[in-house]
Amino acid sequence: MDDSCFFCQKLRRLAELPxxxxxxxxxxxxxxxxxWQYFAGYCILVSRRHATELFQLSVQERREYLEEMNLxxxxxxxxxxxxxxxxxxxGNQVGHLHWHLFPRRDDDPDKLKPVWLALNRAERDAAEKTxxxxASLPRAEIAARLRAFLQKHLPR
Ligand SMILES: [Zn+2]
Known part of the structure; x- marks a missing residue:
């Protein structure tokens, strides 16, 4: 844990989050x-351990983290x-391992480009940000669908 790290702080207060x-x-x-739920299901998967690079995790930690990302x-x-x-x-802005998982839409006008170009525009343009x-569905519904899949497919 790193007290100055955004994700370390967030992981400590999971119970307080919506x-x-x-x-x-x-x-x-x-x-x-x-x-950014224009990309329905977009998630950020944050490592429980504070590390900035995958090679800083043990082999076991890395395998688990990658399997969880894959799932x-x-x-x-x-x-x-x-x-x-x-x-x-x-990890350029927050140096704590986190995957951005962006499902790309077929009707996205920028579908051949990285999402960051649009997200960069959104920083300067309120309409683009909105x-x-x-989301095409309520956020709670998106989360519920993901949980239902994970519940069913998690290794026991
Ligand atoms: Zn951290």
């Missing part, structure tokens, strides 16, 4: 429903049938 924000608590990571991607793809999943592990945050 019910639709915490999608799933895995052994090695926690899945949060992201703000969450499968859930998003199964629930929302994107044309393609995008997996992004960047468009990219708007």
């Amino acid at each position: 019910a639709d924000e915490v999608v799933w608590e895995f052994p090695s990571s926690v899945a949060f429903l992201g703000p 969450l991607a499968h859930a998003i793809a199964d629930c929302f049938t994107p044309r393609k999943m995008n997996y992004e592990l960047l 468009r990219l945050q708007a």
Whole structure:
């Protein structure tokens, strides 16, 4: 844990977060429903351990984290049938391992480009921000669908 880290702080107060924000608590990571629900099912999967690079995790931690990321991607793809999943592990703004799982839409005018170009526009353009945050379903429903898939497919 790193007291100055945004995700370490967030992981410490999971119980205080809105019910639709915490999608799933895995052994090695926690899945949060992201703000950009134009990409229905978009999640951020945060490692429970503070590390900035995958190679800083033990082999076991890394395998678990990658398996959880894979399972969450499968859930998003199964629930929302994107044309393609995008997996992004960047950490330029918050240096704590977190995957962005963006299901890309077929009707997205920017579907051939990384989402960050549109999200960058949204920082300067309120209408674009609203468009990219708007969900076709209530957030609680999106989270519930993902949880139902995970409940059914988690290894026991
Ligand atoms: Zn951290």
